[in-house]
Amino acid sequence: MNIFLLLTISIAFGIGTFLILRRDIIKMIIGIVILCHSVHMMIVAMGAFDGIKAPIIEGSPDKGSGIIFQDSLSDGILAPVVPHTTEVLHMDPLVQALVLTAIVINLAITAFLLILAYRIYEEYGTMDADELRRLRG
Amino acid sequence: MTLLDHVVVLLIAIPILVAASMVIIRPYPNIQKWLNLTVSIVLFILSAYLFMQVWNHGIIVYDLGNWGKYGIILVADLLSSGMVALSSVITFLALLFSIDYIEKKSLNSTYHSLFNLLVAGLNGTFLTGDLFNLFVFFEILLIASCGLLIANEKLEITPSSHKMEAVYKYLVLNIAATLFMLIAIASLYATVGTLNMADMAAKIALMNEEGTLPWHLIPTALLFMVVFGNKAAIFPLHFWLPDAHPTAPSPVSAILSGILIKVGAYGFIRFYYLIFEGNLSIFQPIIIFLGLATIIVGSVSAVGQDDIKKVLAYHSIGQIGYVFIGIGMGTVYALAASIVYLMNHAISKSMLFLVSGCIVHKIGTRDMRKIGGLSSSEPFLGLMFLIGIMSIAGLPPTSGFIAKFVLFDAGIEGKFYIPILIAVIFSLFTLFSMFKSWQRIFWGEIKDNTFDDDTHTHENSHMMLLSLVIMAIMILAIGLYAEPILAITIETANQILDPQAYIDAVLEVEVR
Numbered sequence: 001m002n003i004f005l006l007l008t009i010s011i012a013f014g015i016g017t018f019l020i021l022r023r024d025i026i027k028m029i030i031g032i033v034i035l036c037h038s039v040h041m042m043i044v045a046m047g048a049f050d051g052i053k054a055p056i057i058e059g060s061p062d063k064g065s066g067i068i069f070q071d072s073l074s075d076g077i078l079a080p081v082v083p084h085t086t087e088v089l090h091m092d093p094l095v096q097a098l099v100l101t102a103i104v105i106n107l108a109i110t111a112f113l114l115i116l117a118y119r120i121y122e123e124y125g126t127m128d129a130d131e132l133r134r135l136r137g
Numbered sequence: 138m139t140l141l142d143h144v145v146v147l148l149i150a151i152p153i154l155v156a157a158s159m160v161i162i163r164p165y166p167n168i169q170k171w172l173n174l175t176v177s178i179v180l181f182i183l184s185a186y187l188f189m190q191v192w193n194h195g196i197i198v199y200d201l202g203n204w205g206k207y208g209i210i211l212v213a214d215l216l217s218s219g220m221v222a223l224s225s226v227i228t229f230l231a232l233l234f235s236i237d238y239i240e241k242k243s244l245n246s247t248y249h250s251l252f253n254l255l256v257a258g259l260n261g262t263f264l265t266g267d268l269f270n271l272f273v274f275f276e277i278l279l280i281a282s283c284g285l286l287i288a289n290e291k292l293e294i295t296p297s298s299h300k301m302e303a304v305y306k307y308l309v310l311n312i313a314a315t316l317f318m319l320i321a322i323a324s325l326y327a328t329v330g331t332l333n334m335a336d337m338a339a340k341i342a343l344m345n346e347e348g349t350l351p352w353h354l355i356p357t358a359l360l361f362m363v364v365f366g367n368k369a370a371i372f373p374l375h376f377w378l379p380d381a382h383p384t385a386p387s388p389v390s391a392i393l394s395g396i397l398i399k400v401g402a403y404g405f406i407r408f409y410y411l412i413f414e415g416n417l418s419i420f421q422p423i424i425i426f427l428g429l430a431t432i433i434v435g436s437v438s439a440v441g442q443d444d445i446k447k448v449l450a451y452h453s454i455g456q457i458g459y460v461f462i463g464i465g466m467g468t469v470y471a472l473a474a475s476i477v478y479l480m481n482h483a484i485s486k487s488m489l490f491l492v493s494g495c496i497v498h499k500i501g502t503r504d505m506r507k508i509g510g511l512s513s514s515e516p517f518l519g520l521m522f523l524i525g526i527m528s529i530a531g532l533p534p535t536s537g538f539i540a541k542f543v544l545f546d547a548g549i550e551g552k553f554y555i556p557i558l559i560a561v562i563f564s565l566f567t568l569f570s571m572f573k574s575w576q577r578i579f580w581g582e583i584k585d586n587t588f589d590d591d592t593h594t595h596e597n598s599h600m601m602l603l604s605l606v607i608m609a610i611m612i613l614a615i616g617l618y619a620e621p622i623l624a625i626t627i628e629t630a631n632q633i634l635d636p637q638a639y640i641d642a643v644l645e646v647e648v649r
Contacts (some may be wrong), residue, residue: 005612017487028309032312033326034310035316036312038317039316039320039323040319042320042321042323043322043323043609046323046324046326046327056465058255069599072400074347079191079568094332095323095326100268101269101273102272102319105273105276108276108280109276109279109308109312112280112308112311113308113312115307116304116305119297119301120298120301120302120305123297123298124298124301132302132305132306133296134299134302135299135302135303135380135384
């Protein structure tokens with residue numbers, strides 16, 4: 001994994017956690033968004049396999065090419081495996097599909113949270129989360 | 138290939154379709170109402186059919202898009218199809234109740250579509266065989282239940298500022314939990330290279346045999362305890378529940394308390410007994426400990442409450458702890474007991490929330506200090522509430538007695554003496570606070586607190602009472618003749634403890 005990506009993820013996570021612990025509701029929502037984005041970056045970074053793993057392989061698999069399609073965990077192989085000498089186009093498209101789904105869900109939740117914050121401001125007349133203590137649950 | 142082969146996906150697709158069409162037919166409230174009731178009955182019949190199919194022919198795997206284990210897969214085994222059947226019953230009865238209970242404005246505009254989305258989310262959560270898909274359905278559940286929490290009751294008993302506050306807590310804590318889930322899913326995916334639960338289980342089992350299981354999988358598995366624990370409101374993560382469940386309209390609280398917190402228990406069973414089956418001995422003591430802490434916190438906090446729905450909400454926390462000690466003990470009998478307990482709590486707690494809805498509808502307040510002597514004017518509600526609290530407290534001849542008896546019996550059989558002792562002691566608190574609230578509401582001097590204006594009718598309609606009667610009959614029937622339920626749950630527990638059948642059924646699916 002790229003060291004700069006790693007640093008970005010961890011710093012964004014730290015900023016998000018810091019903001020979530022603030023008293024202001026808007027700052028909390030911004031913190032949640034930043035936290036979500038750092039997690040999304042982490043998911044994308046998880047797709048960067050080094051070396052032997054290549055989930056999508058172009059071209060038809062023929063027996064002689066050395067491409068393995070069966071899992072063999074006793075040898076430490078997760079299928080499919082491509083030898084280093086074979087040139088294949090490979091990447092992990094799944095994490096990108098996952099992160100798109102996660103971003104869309106995050107968008108919906110952020111919209112809901114912002115509307116909720118506006119309604120809370122209307123009802124309570126404040127954006128201070130510590131003032132939200134009428135329920136005493 | 139007939140239509141009935143697609144039952145698994147129909148159980149998710151029909152509610153989503155209906156949710157969309159409910160928005161279109163917003164100007165016709167009557168059609169909305171009858172359509173939703175019909176769809177709810179149809180879903181119940183389909184889920185019962187699915188359960189019968191699974192019971193007779195074994196695990197059904199439905200492959201979406203012929204991608205095999207690489208794509209999204211729906212799996213119906215005894216546990217998941219049983220949970221779907223249970224949730225269909227509860228949601229149908231809550232819907233029957235809510236037609237006359239929810240305010241017309243929110244009923245016509247948003248209630249039906251959000252309700253159907255919630256049903257789709259529940260069915261999807263139980264049926265999916267893919268970990269990321271589980272996350273997506275969790276989010277559907279979260280958003281739909283937040284929308285339903287804000288729906289207005291008739292008479293506006295709960296001020297909307299309280300609802301906003303409760304939803305804010307519920308939403309923020311659950312978003313934090315789902316972020317944990319994403320992190321855990323990402324690290325699991327990076328380690329085992331699959332998102333399919335059965336495939337993951339097979340690979341982790343192989344790594345266990347080889348002794349090459351990476352150490353970071355155990356903390357990852359513990360992260361899932363935060364996720365599912367937050368859904369189930371177990372001890373350190375329960376703070377949203379006593380706010381969110383009482384402020385919701387009563388039929389919605391019935392669904393939230395009856396089914397939605399069981400999603401967490403389902404997640405525990407599915408995740409730890411399928412994927413981390415080989416490392417179960419690490420997690421079992423943690424689950425038992427958390428369950429016991431949950432029982433203690435929930436039962437003790439319930440004693441001092443004055444709000445009728447808050448008492449019930451704290452009992453939901455306490456009762457889910459019993460389910461968790463059953464899950465933690467991990468023998469066939471104990472797992473069966475925890476499933477019986479889960480079912481009993483789903484039915485009885487939904488019924489109690491619906492009865493409290495009737496009381497609130499009649500009296501106009503949730504504060505038990507302002508209610509008294511209802512037994513003379515509402516003897517029927519008194520009887521229904523009594524059946525419910527007897528079931529929660531575990532007295533014969535109700536289903537709660539069977540559930541508690543089987544659970545404690547399983548604990549003694551498995552030599553878990555100290556957890557069972559603590560559970561028995563704190564079930565006395567449950568008994569005490571439940572009967573205390575019954576006595577405060579239905580006995581004592583009559584307090585004149587009925588509404589003065591004549592603009593509303595405050596009598597409980599027949600539809601509301603009908604759903605109560607059905608639930609009471611179910612509770613008594615399970616209490617008096619428990620053998621079929623016990624047979625089903627023991628078979629389910631056997632299937633849970635032997636995950637190889639599940640894994641084989643999923644991995645056998647042909648890849649295009």
